[in-house]
Amino acid sequence: MFDSLSEKLESVFKKLRGQGVMTEDNIKEALREVRLALLEADVNFKVVKDFVESVRVKAVGTEVVQSLTPGQQVIKIVHDELVAVMGGNEDNGLNLSAKPPVAIMMVGLQGAGKTTTCGKLGRHLKNQKRRPLLVPADVYRPAAIEQLTTVGRQLGLEVFNSSADQKPVDICSAAMRFAELNGFDTVILDTAGRHQIDDFLMNELAEIKAAVLPLEILFVADAMTGQEAVNVAGGFNERLDITGVVLTKLDGDAKGGAALSVRAVTGKPVKFVGLGEKLDALEVFHADRLVSRILGMGDVLTLVEKAQSVFDEKETARLQQKLKKNQFDLEDFLAQLQQIKKMGSLESLMGMIPGMGKMMKQMQGAQPSENEMKRIEAIIRSMTPGERANHGIINGSRRLRIAKGSGTTVQEVNQLLKRFTEAQKVVKQLQKLGPKGLLKGMGGLGKGMLPFG
Structure with missing residues (x-):
């Protein structure tokens, strides 16, 4: 953006x-x-x-x-x-300190991604060891209740049973009682939206607020709408006294003015940002990290947090042992690719590394693409378990079979195997040299020596 x-x-x-x-x-x-x-x-x-x-x-x-x-x-x-x-280093965490169940009211106009954000927030809270209940209270938009139910099912989250013939305030009140009786500590209310602010909508939201007394009222804003999102946030804040903002579609191609303006104009903090359509694409907002990305300084802290949330410590230790013994095979390589994919797009990950975002632009597509990663994954998946464990057995006929099975060419299969073989050799030499040997080898470059031979 x-x-x-x-x-x-x-x-x-x-x-x-x-x-x-x-x-x-x-x-x-x-x-x-x-x-x-x-x-x-x-x-x-x-x-x-x-x-x-x-x-x-x-x-x-x-x-x-x-x-x-x-x-x-x-x-x-x-x-x-x-x-x-953009808010400095203020604490942007949710206020969940009251006696459970705690209500979080999600408000905003239609099309901002409110329903999907409810699911993303539920997933975030579930990862924080809380037990959230999703509540579909938008009885006006066709299929809104079904949409939240589907999102909840995908994420393994409980969704309160409601129907379009009920009043929104009755749904929310009943959901709070249900949550208290069934051990849910957080209730996320997906309220109705409109194409613009009107009195009917605001009166209904004010009625829900009075009935459930939410600790958080989060305005969900589409960052793609620019200053209009800021103006609408001001309108919701005036009528409901919102506690924070969630900016969605921050991965889009809009200019980004809303993200830079909304805190200063409304006086309310940005608490979360949505960075894609996937249901895990929600990040806690940190002003300093976003500014670092804007100024091309990267965002290593977020990258580390993403890695910690995805990579399993036992699996990482197992892979380290295989690397030491030079036993890292294509099966392990495939597992690593899948872990990296969970962290987000390659472009977004590279942008978090200081200086890498600018370098990617200069390379003009020379960096690994999402499509290339898909091709690599398809090639490895077309191999038998024996071939993944020992790629040395892959002869000409096997390469042809793998190419046909993955929808690629024999040349692309050869290229992957060549790169993997070269990588294995480098890792083996690094293990032999160790830190001191590697430095000594690198120092020999000035004398016309190769560092690994």
Whole structure:
């Protein structure tokens, strides 16, 4: 979503890095370009005005830290101010401290992804060792109740039984009683939406709020709608006093202005962001991490958290032992590919590694693609267990069979086997050398020696 903004800010920062000495004039010029970049990204004009003025005051009046160049100092100030605009390091966690069951009311317009977000939030809470109950209370949209029921089934979450002939407030009240009697500690209410704010909708939501006394009222906003999402959030906040915002479709190709503006305009924190249609594509919002991604600095913490949530410690230890014994085979390689896929798209993962997002753009498609990973998976799945365990037995006729079975060519099968063989050799040599031997081997490059032979 932030590609265009990132490129423009990177251009500004590139000029700043070339400045030996920062003056008020070149700071003013740089901030003019930052201002234009933010406005073009659809950031609220008042937010931009306040932001630029705050950066200007701090940049002109600051002393340069000894370890930073003047240009780097301005970049740091821009980074810190962007983080502040988006909520700083405030605690964005849900308030679940009351006696259970705790009600979370999800509100928003139609098409923002509210029902799917209810499921994603339920999954998140289930992973936090809570027992959530999903409640379909949208009786107006066709198939809304069925949609949430389907989502709940896919995620292994309980869904309260409701029907379109009931009143939403009655559904929510009955669900709270059901939750209390059946040991659910959290109740997620999927309320109705409209194409725009109207009195009927708001009165109904206010009635539900009065009946169930939710600790959290989360406004679900479609980040693709830009400033309109911010304006609608303000309307819901005025009538319901929302406690936070969930931004969906943050993986889209919109300019990203809503994400940068909504906290400053509403005064309410962004608590979660949706980064795709998959039911695990919901992240706790961290302002500093998102700003780091926008400024091309990566987001290693989120990458580590994703890895920890996906990779099994026992499986990882087992694979390490196989690597040490040089027994890592294609079956293990396939298992690793599947684990990586659970973490998200390759593009999003690479973007979390500092500098890698920019490098991917420069490579213009040379990096591994999702389609290539699918081809590799198809090729390995077309092999027999014996072939995966010992790829050395794969002769010409076997390669032809594997190619036909995977919908690929013999050349592509050969390419995969060649790469895997080369990788095994490198791992074997690394195990032999150890850390000291590897350093010694690398040092020999200056004398015309190869590091591994």
